[in-house]
Amino acid sequence: MITTQMYGALEYVRRWLIQCTQAVLNVNLSQVNILIVPNDMLLGANTPEGRNPAIYINRNTPPIVIKKWETYLRDYKEEHASEDIRLGQIMPTRVICVRPLVFNTMTLLQRCGIIWHEYGHAYLEAAGRPNTEQNAYLFEVQMLDYACTTNLFSHNGITVTQVTQYLDWRQTQYNIGIQPALTRALGALRTKLAQLAAHRFMTA
Numbered sequence: 001m002i003t004t005q006m007y008g009a010l011e012y013v014r015r016w017l018i019q020c021t022q023a024v025l026n027v028n029l030s031q032v033n034i035l036i037v038p039n040d041m042l043l044g045a046n047t048p049e050g051r052n053p054a055i056y057i058n059r060n061t062p063p064i065v066i067k068k069w070e071t072y073l074r075d076y077k078e079e080h081a082s083e084d085i086r087l088g089q090i091m092p093t094r095v096i097c098v099r100p101l102v103f104n105t106m107t108l109l110q111r112c113g114i115i116w117h118e119y120g121h122a123y124l125e126a127a128g129r130p131n132t133e134q135n136a137y138l139f140e141v142q143m144l145d146y147a148c149t150t151n152l153f154s155h156n157g158i159t160v161t162q163v164t165q166y167l168d169w170r171q172t173q174y175n176i177g178i179q180p181a182l183t184r185a186l187g188a189l190r191t192k193l194a195q196l197a198a199h200r201f202m203t204a
Contacts, residue, residue, distance in 0.1 A: 002038065002080075003083070003084055006084070006100065006103055007034070009111075013108075017029070017115065017119050017143065020146045021123060023150075024142060024143070027123055027126065027127070029122055033096070035095050035097050036098050036100060037073065038076055041097075043055045054102065054114050054118045055118065057090055057093070057097065058092060058093065059092045059093050060092075061092050069097075073087055093126070102114060110169065116144075124139070132177070141185045141189060144163065148196065163193055167186065174186065
């Protein structure tokens with residue numbers, strides 16, 4: 001079930017991300033919106049992306065694929081009139097598609113990380129940098145670090161323990177894209193979390 005309330009919750013996470021990217025990278029990603037699509041809608045047919053909880057629609061996405069997705073959504077909307085299905089929004093460089101399972105199976109921090117990762121792809125493409133998984137993971141960790149350094153997480157009830165648990169949960173994916181810069185960023189973030197805990201910041 002895709003609801004208007006889900007969009008409200010995602011906008012909350014999106015505002016955090018926009019605040020972080022403007023502060024850390026001096027980049028405005030407010031033009032990139034979020035579209036919630038059905039859980040069974042295949043994103044990236046017969047590829048790992050087809051099973052992803054979220055995906056950024058990059059500039060290389062073929063028009064025929066976008067047409068296929070829009071046709072699927074139109075047919076789905078006809079059969080599920082009570083759901084908040086939004087048509088005509090799948091535009092390259094302008095949208096991230098997110099599945100409802102992000103709400104049903106993930107914590108707030110997991111939701112943030114997954115969506116922020118996709119915004120990393122949007123940033124890399126806009127900045128003309130290699131749009132790789134490795135660089136998107138690095139972006140994700142940089143945003144987490146900034147959110148811990150400022151009061152963004154603490155003011156929203158996210159603790160050191162929760163961030164550490166998130167990093168542990170995500171480590172398998174990080175290992176796939178591990179590189180020296182990501183290793184350093186993760187090490188610095190874990191050290192910072194230990195220091196915050198020692199001084200009893202972000203503990204409740």
